[in-house]
Amino acid sequence: MNEETARILLAHGNGGRLMRELIAGIFARHLGNPLLDTDADAVALPRLDGEIMVTTDGFTVQPLEFPGGDLGSLAVHGVVNDLAVAGAEPRYLTLSALIEEGLELPTLERLIASLADAARAAGVAVVAGDTKVVRRGEGGGLYLSVAGIGVKRAATLDLRRVQAGDAVLVSGPVGDHGIAVMLAREQFGLSGELRSDCASVLPLARAVWELPGLRFMRDPTRGGLATVCHEIARATGHTVVLTQASVPLRPEVVSVCEMLGYDPYYLACEGRIVAVTDASAAGELLERWRAVRGGEDAAIIGRIDEAGARVILETELGGRRVIDELEDDPLPRIC
Amino acid sequence: MPERIAQFITIGGRVQGVGFRPFVYRAARAHALAGWVRNANGSVEIHVEGERAQLQGFVDTLLNEAPPLSAPGPLAIRPCASTRLRGFSILDSTAASEADVHLPADGFVCADCLNELHDPANRRYRYPFINCTQCGPRYTLITGLPYDRPMTAMRGFTLCAACRREYEDAGDRRFHAEPIACPVCGPHLQFVSGDKTLSGDETALAAAVAQLRAGKIVAVKGVGGYHLMCDARNDPAVAALRARKPRPAKPLAVMFRDLDSLRDAVHFDTDDAALLSSPARPIVLLRKRNTNPLSAAIAPGLGEIGCMLPYSPLHDLLLHDFGGPLVASSGNLSGEPVLTANAEAQARLRHLADAFLHHDRPIVRPADDPVYRRIAGAPRPLRLGRGLAPLELELPAALAQPVLALGSHMKNTVCLAWGTRAVVSPHIGELDSARSLDTLARVAADLQDLYQVRAATLLVDHHPGFGYRRFARDSGLPLAAVWHHHAHASALAAEFEDISEWIVFAWDGVGLGEDMSLWGGEAFAGAPGRWRRAASWRPFRLPGGDKAGREPWRAAAALLWETGAPAAFAPPALHQAWAARLNSPGSSSVGRLLDAAAALCGICTEASFEGEAPMRIEACASDIAPDGTCIDAAALTLPLAADAQGVWRSDWAPLLPMLADATQPASRRAARFHLSLAEALVAQAKQLRGDTGIRTVGLTGGVFQNRLLTETAALALAAAGFSVRLPQRVPMNDAGLSFGQVIEFLYRQHTKT
Ligand SMILES: [Fe+3]
Ligand SMILES: [Mg+2]
Ligand SMILES: [Zn+2]
Ligand SMILES: [Zn+2]
Numbered sequence A: 001m002n003e004e005t006a007r008i009l010l011a012h013g014n015g016g017r018l019m020r021e022l023i024a025g026i027f028a029r030h031l032g033n034p035l036l037d038t039d040a041d042a043v044a045l046p047r048l049d050g051e052i053m054v055t056t057d058g059f060t061v062q063p064l065e066f067p068g069g070d071l072g073s074l075a076v077h078g079v080v081n082d083l084a085v086a087g088a089e090p091r092y093l094t095l096s097a098l099i100e101e102g103l104e105l106p107t108l109e110r111l112i113a114s115l116a117d118a119a120r121a122a123g124v125a126v127v128a129g130d131t132k133v134v135r136r137g138e139g140g141g142l143y144l145s146v147a148g149i150g151v152k153r154a155a156t157l158d159l160r161r162v163q164a165g166d167a168v169l170v171s172g173p174v175g176d177h178g179i180a181v182m183l184a185r186e187q188f189g190l191s192g193e194l195r196s197d198c199a200s201v202l203p204l205a206r207a208v209w210e211l212p213g214l215r216f217m218r219d220p221t222r223g224g225l226a227t228v229c230h231e232i233a234r235a236t237g238h239t240v241v242l243t244q245a246s247v248p249l250r251p252e253v254v255s256v257c258e259m260l261g262y263d264p265y266y267l268a269c270e271g272r273i274v275a276v277t278d279a280s281a282a283g284e285l286l287e288r289w290r291a292v293r294g295g296e297d298a299a300i301i302g303r304i305d306e307a308g309a310r311v312i313l314e315t316e317l318g319g320r321r322v323i324d325e326l327e328d329d330p331l332p333r334i335c
Numbered sequence B: 001m002p003e004r005i006a007q008f009i010t011i012g013g014r015v016q017g018v019g020f021r022p023f024v025y026r027a028a029r030a031h032a033l034a035g036w037v038r039n040a041n042g043s044v045e046i047h048v049e050g051e052r053a054q055l056q057g058f059v060d061t062l063l064n065e066a067p068p069l070s071a072p073g074p075l076a077i078r079p080c081a082s083t084r085l086r087g088f089s090i091l092d093s094t095a096a097s098e099a100d101v102h103l104p105a106d107g108f109v110c111a112d113c114l115n116e117l118h119d120p121a122n123r124r125y126r127y128p129f130i131n132c133t134q135c136g137p138r139y140t141l142i143t144g145l146p147y148d149r150p151m152t153a154m155r156g157f158t159l160c161a162a163c164r165r166e167y168e169d170a171g172d173r174r175f176h177a178e179p180i181a182c183p184v185c186g187p188h189l190q191f192v193s194g195d196k197t198l199s200g201d202e203t204a205l206a207a208a209v210a211q212l213r214a215g216k217i218v219a220v221k222g223v224g225g226y227h228l229m230c231d232a233r234n235d236p237a238v239a240a241l242r243a244r245k246p247r248p249a250k251p252l253a254v255m256f257r258d259l260d261s262l263r264d265a266v267h268f269d270t271d272d273a274a275l276l277s278s279p280a281r282p283i284v285l286l287r288k289r290n291t292n293p294l295s296a297a298i299a300p301g302l303g304e305i306g307c308m309l310p311y312s313p314l315h316d317l318l319l320h321d322f323g324g325p326l327v328a329s330s331g332n333l334s335g336e337p338v339l340t341a342n343a344e345a346q347a348r349l350r351h352l353a354d355a356f357l358h359h360d361r362p363i364v365r366p367a368d369d370p371v372y373r374r375i376a377g378a379p380r381p382l383r384l385g386r387g388l389a390p391l392e393l394e395l396p397a398a399l400a401q402p403v404l405a406l407g408s409h410m411k412n413t414v415c416l417a418w419g420t421r422a423v424v425s426p427h428i429g430e431l432d433s434a435r436s437l438d439t440l441a442r443v444a445a446d447l448q449d450l451y452q453v454r455a456a457t458l459l460v461d462h463h464p465g466f467g468y469r470r471f472a473r474d475s476g477l478p479l480a481a482v483w484h485h486h487a488h489a490s491a492l493a494a495e496f497e498d499i500s501e502w503i504v505f506a507w508d509g510v511g512l513g514e515d516m517s518l519w520g521g522e523a524f525a526g527a528p529g530r531w532r533r534a535a536s537w538r539p540f541r542l543p544g545g546d547k548a549g550r551e552p553w554r555a556a557a558a559l560l561w562e563t564g565a566p567a568a569f570a571p572p573a574l575h576q577a578w579a580a581r582l583n584s585p586g587s588s589s590v591g592r593l594l595d596a597a598a599a600l601c602g603i604c605t606e607a608s609f610e611g612e613a614p615m616r617i618e619a620c621a622s623d624i625a626p627d628g629t630c631i632d633a634a635a636l637t638l639p640l641a642a643d644a645q646g647v648w649r650s651d652w653a654p655l656l657p658m659l660a661d662a663t664q665p666a667s668r669r670a671a672r673f674h675l676s677l678a679e680a681l682v683a684q685a686k687q688l689r690g691d692t693g694i695r696t697v698g699l700t701g702g703v704f705q706n707r708l709l710t711e712t713a714a715l716a717l718a719a720a721g722f723s724v725r726l727p728q729r730v731p732m733n734d735a736g737l738s739f740g741q742v743i744e745f746l747y748r749q750h751t752k753t
Helices: A017-031 A071-085 A105-122 A176-186 A202-208 A224-236 A251-260 A279-290 B020-030 B052-064 B111-117 B161-168 B201-213 B235-244 B259-263 B270-277 B313-322 B342-348 B434-450 B469-475 B484-493 B552-562 B572-579 B590-600 B612-622 B655-659 B666-692 B707-719 B734-752
Strands: A052-059 A088-100 A125-134 A142-152 A167-170 A214-218 A238-243 A274-277 A299-307 A311-314 A320-322 B004-014 B034-039 B044-051 B071-079 B088-090 B189-193 B196-199 B218-221 B226-231 B283-287 B304-308 B326-330 B355-359 B371-375 B378-383 B391-394 B403-405 B415-418 B421-424 B457-461 B479-482 B502-512 B518-526 B532-537 B640-642 B648-650 B696-700 B723-725
Touching: A017 A088, A017 A105, A017 A125, A052 A071, A071 A088, A071 A105, A071 A142, A071 A202, A088 A105, A105 A125, A105 A142, A167 A224, A167 A279, A176 A251, A202 A214, A202 A279, A214 A224, A224 A238, A224 A274, A224 A299, A224 A311, A251 B572, A274 A279, A279 A299, A320 B434, B004 B052, B020 B034, B020 B044, B020 B052, B020 B088, B044 B052, B052 B071, B111 B313, B189 B201, B196 B201, B201 B218, B201 B226, B201 B313, B201 B355, B218 B313, B218 B342, B226 B235, B235 B326, B259 B270, B270 B283, B270 B371, B313 B326, B342 B355, B371 B707, B403 B434, B403 B734, B415 B434, B415 B734, B421 B734, B434 B469, B457 B469, B457 B734, B479 B484, B479 B734, B484 B502, B484 B518, B484 B696, B484 B734, B502 B590, B502 B666, B518 B590, B518 B666, B532 B666, B552 B572, B552 B590, B590 B612, B590 B655, B590 B666, B612 B666, B612 B707, B640 B666, B648 B666, B655 B666, B666 B707, B696 B707, B707 B723
Parallel strands: A088 A125, A238 A311, B034 B088, B218 B355, B283 B371, B403 B457, B457 B479, B502 B696, B532 B648, B696 B723
Antiparallel strands: A052 A142, A088 A142, A167 A274, A167 A299, A214 A274, A238 A299, A311 A320, B004 B044, B004 B071, B034 B044, B189 B196, B189 B355, B218 B226, B226 B326, B283 B304, B371 B378, B391 B421, B403 B415, B415 B421, B502 B518, B518 B532, B640 B648
């Protein structure tokens, strides 16, 4: 194989032969489905059996492939998860790929194949797409922009329904993605067994959509658990109280955080759900999650308290530590 | 007939809550004068009529014989029309609107009350809440001003006939003693253990003493909050307290019955004794005797013990009945404000205390025990609290608008300032906890209410992550940010009259600096409002950020890695992260240099409390230098060179091989380290004197709480012809930051106009 066939060239984005071959050879080949017509300007979708929900998201990660996932599957899960926690059954995706000149074609193919696998597993079809090539140095290898269309299944999920006394749950350990990606990026000798949690939460969400008492769900991504809690606190005016001992954390995540001085509550997840539910339904929700693959380590991690609009971590010693909103770069404060 | 004249006198200063009106009353009667006296907001107003000579004598008495707790300001005297009054009276207080309020601090139990307390014939015999105009709680029970009983936590206790007689009798020493109480009408003790509750002062006290004798831990409600107390001689009791708190090594304060019983445990001189017995009854750090009756677990690895005398009648009785020294540790969770409410203490200290000794006098606001250490010839406050707070200070110039300075994230205090006045709150704590932030909000509101001043601007540290940032944003007030070490330097400079050009060394843990690195070893030239960073240390990067403050081995690794040397004790992956600049901010902190040295000497590699490594390395060095001179140790001379910005930087690198040389005893290495730091300081000072001509040197920042370092440096500076200044009233650690922010802001304002 010579250099021209192995890497993305600017010419792959000029609308000519190379671009046609790229779309046919990688995108259409892996993503092909009856609705996808790479020659059409727009696609007509069959009538959907309910209220339509739409979401869109952009994806970038370094490195493009990491233990437990890659950019391709991440892009599908990100959009599928946003629909799932909002109470929608995902159906269709659109994909826009911004490819950096010089990206190896085999890498691109692996990422798109992974994206296709993830889409198939989640039962969604990619129905429209676009590719662009940007000059070397102007993109991180590959950026993906994905829109998702789904059908609303859970009617009542709403942040405004959250009340004091409600319980807060998480579907599994937090921070795996943040640490796995960071270790892969920095190429530390200790990447070990830790894998990203990157996954579809659709089965977990489906399991509880119909649960009476479920108020609200969100998938923590950037900014992690702490940031979701802040969103809840800000929107409701209530205080979110987490009990430190109950928040599930993998020992590997704990030890890397200890060593590098990071706070696991701010680390990104890509396959978890934070749910708020009427306290009386918390046990049922927990049981349902634990019965689903990926929900085995689900836990009740806290509660919604009266006023204050802040996030507090109750420590094992009875301390009540304030979890601040994420700052750019947490600087040391010990004087 | 002699001429009859009338005068109207106003006196400001500390004149309320200190028995000043009864004193005026007695003085007026003694000079056969007619008229009246009353409390206005913060000042006392007097109308007197009589013979000119008697009036003169009266004014002399006011000036020269004021009650010991008072600190009257200058008298303003103007003639006024005679109203032909007969007799002299005390009028009700007026609440004027233009406030010049002074808030009295809490006082100890005075000698007269102590005598009554132990006099079986007295009606207040062994009554734990005895007080008079010259003693007793003030700040912690005031709900509003002017200071009158309805504006205190005592409003719910209706005076009995006997107390009312004393309260209303101008000749009685309890005349207008606002917290006056007796066994008939005042507060009482309550003992709680498990589901057992005992009432009655003697019963409750006896039960508490029995628990203490049995080696149990008792939470005792005092003046400004709860203490956790146990027998200071009982190893298992002290060990249990440490295990439960958990506080494996942080030194515990000890309360002694009197100076005599203190003598067995620690060394002290007459100055120490005077400080211990002063009205604030502070904790004083004193060098422990080689053989002493205390448990070795009181202050493991340290040469000093925090000692205090009983400050309230309750503590006097407790120590008297118990008959030995008691651990008196703040009844709180680590870093949080001391607990004040019975139910909350009962709930939150349940896992720490075997029993509770409550009382039903409400504590309106918390005040922890104040702490002093004598350094370089004078007592230096390390913590403001009960008896010292609120600390009222005079500003060197007037502020255009009232401001509230929010201080630091650690050892937080706030400072309200308006006109030429500044008031520093008691110690609030570390702002990581919800309770600390709630207390900060309450104290901030409280000070503004009591002094009837509304801040127009909030002063904050430049650090974006300090816990009060959200409180500040939510206030809606304009914020002005002050650099951490500028505030340290300004707080010191403002304690002295001659604010001109200074060289100030601000050495501490870390604070955000102008170049966004973590400063903590800086020397500034200039004056408040225009400090210029003139000297510092060779920078190094701290692996793990804030973790480095708790794990001294990280700072040690940072120094080794910076010089290209390996650090076998640190994980290789951390080195990789450090090399990749992952969470490894740059610093020039001397606090972290002390950490690194303690780790390299093997004295302390993990800190169980803030400041442990610097305290332990000082104690270790002092082992061979009890008087501050190191017999067998010489300083290493550290290179000093200007960096690209013209900042002089000392290089710590030559210290590393010396510190790591395990063939030498740790104490010798620790001593050489201290001497070398002091020598580097003097070398920087000389360099800056050469550059600027400035001869006044200030030392401030938490690092200078290290007596060995500070005294060595101060001696050498003085020998080199410098005039050396250290903080005297405002803590040199971050508790002084709020005051420094006010000064820095004030001067910035003045240099602009
Ligand atoms: Fe500081
Ligand atoms: Mg998203
Ligand atoms: Zn008294
Ligand atoms: Zn009475």
